[in-house]
Amino acid sequence: MNRDEYELMYRFxxxxxxxxxxxxxxxxxxxxxxxxxxxxxxxPRILDVGCGTGIIPLLLQRYGSVWGxxxxxxxxxxxKKRKLTQFVCQSDGLTIPFQGNTFDIITAIDVIEHVExxxxxxxxxxxxxxxxxxxxxxTSAYPFLWSEHDEAVGHKRRYTFQELxxxxxxxGFKVKKLTYYHALIFFPVLVLWSLKKMLGLQNLFxxxxxxxxxxxxxxxxxxxxxxxxxxxxxxxxxxxxxxxVGEKEAGN
Numbered sequence: 001m002n003r004d005e006y007e008l009m010y011r012f013x014x015x016x017x018x019x020x021x022x023x024x025x026x027x028x029x030x031x032x033x034x035x036x037x038x039x040x041x042x043x044p045r046i047l048d049v050g051c052g053t054g055i056i057p058l059l060l061q062r063y064g065s066v067w068g069x070x071x072x073x074x075x076x077x078x079x080k081k082r083k084l085t086q087f088v089c090q091s092d093g094l095t096i097p098f099q100g101n102t103f104d105i106i107t108a109i110d111v112i113e114h115v116e117x118x119x120x121x122x123x124x125x126x127x128x129x130x131x132x133x134x135x136x137x138x139t140s141a142y143p144f145l146w147s148e149h150d151e152a153v154g155h156k157r158r159y160t161f162q163e164l165x166x167x168x169x170x171x172g173f174k175v176k177k178l179t180y181y182h183a184l185i186f187f188p189v190l191v192l193w194s195l196k197k198m199l200g201l202q203n204l205f206x207x208x209x210x211x212x213x214x215x216x217x218x219x220x221x222x223x224x225x226x227x228x229x230x231x232x233x234x235x236x237x238x239x240x241x242x243x244x245v246g247e248k249e250a251g252n
Contacts, residue, residue: 005153010053010078016212017220021227022138023059025181025243026109028228033134033176033245034063034105044104049093049125050111053078057088063105069093093121102128107136113155122171126248135173135246139164141180141239145189164242173246180239181227185220189240 013019034044044064048057051068052075060066068084069091070076079088091097093108094117106125112118125135140150140158150158165178212220230236231243 006053006072006074006078010081013053013055015217017217017224019055020221021182021224022109022241023056024225024228025231026056026107026136026138027059028231029136029177029243029245030063030105032232045102046105046107047096047098047103047125047128049096049106049108049121050114051075051079051084051088052109054082054084054088056107056109057084058082060105060107067098067103069096094124096124096128098128100127101130104130104133105136106133109136109138110140112137113139113150113157113159114153116156118156119167119171122167122173126172129248131248131250133248134176135168135244135248137164137168137242137244137246138181139242139244141242145240159242161242164244168244168246171246172248174249175244176247177235177243177245179231179235179243180241181231181236181243182224182241183236183239184224184227186239 009019046060046064046066048060048066048068051057051070054068054075057066057068057079065087067087067089068079069089070079071090071092073090076088076090079085089097093111093115106129108121108125112121115121122135129135140155141161143158143160146155146158161178161180165175168175227236
């Protein structure tokens with residue numbers, strides 16, 4: 001992403017409904033899987049691949065000691081503004097500067113769709129993860145929803161359910177959970193996408209980092225609180241985003 005995109009992300013992601021909902025969903029899934037982790041004298045080690053402007057590492061600090069990496073020096077500059085200077089480094093995720101079997105948890109939140117060699121990145125995450133550790137991925141769903149927004153923010157692809165499942169498995173992981181989310185906005189997004197195509201308005205809303213009114217933001221935030229509650233118990237069969245949890249098992 002370019003500098004303007006990081007600037008917008010930094011400004012919006014603390015309160016904007018899109019980012020708030022995504023963090024709540026991640027928190028819900030982390031609590032489901034990591035809430036039962038065996039208690040030891042050692043804090044879990046966590047790596048956030050593609051840490052962006054640093055808001056996800058702030059969330060992850062509740063679960064252990066957090067390291068972050070990102071390919072963009074501009075993104076890391078915003079991490080410093082969030083006081084995340086100690087454990088943040090520059091890397092493309094294809095060569096993670098840590099020894100194997102280092103981390104208990106790895107997150108890649110809206111990252112792999114930006115990476116040309118996504119399977120190579122998944123295998124590198126597998127390498128640095130401990131046995132019993134888990135990888136948490138969120139990404140964009142449905143190739144047919146490809147738009148100028150994807151191009152503007154540097155996406156290489158959008159994923160089908162089966163494509164993401166197979167790539168995670170080929171990297172060595174056992175898939176523990178795979179679900180769509182942002183289901184409640186699937187049909188509005190589909191309608192908007194269709195209208196843009198029909199009316200030739202492809203350049204409209206190239207970015208999701210759009211400032212909205214406080215009232216609209218509050219409504220969206222409140223409505224989308226439903227999805228994290230649903231995901232505690234079941235998977236969602238459709239939505240514009242995907243979430244996957246992969247586990248590194250012994251002997252793989």
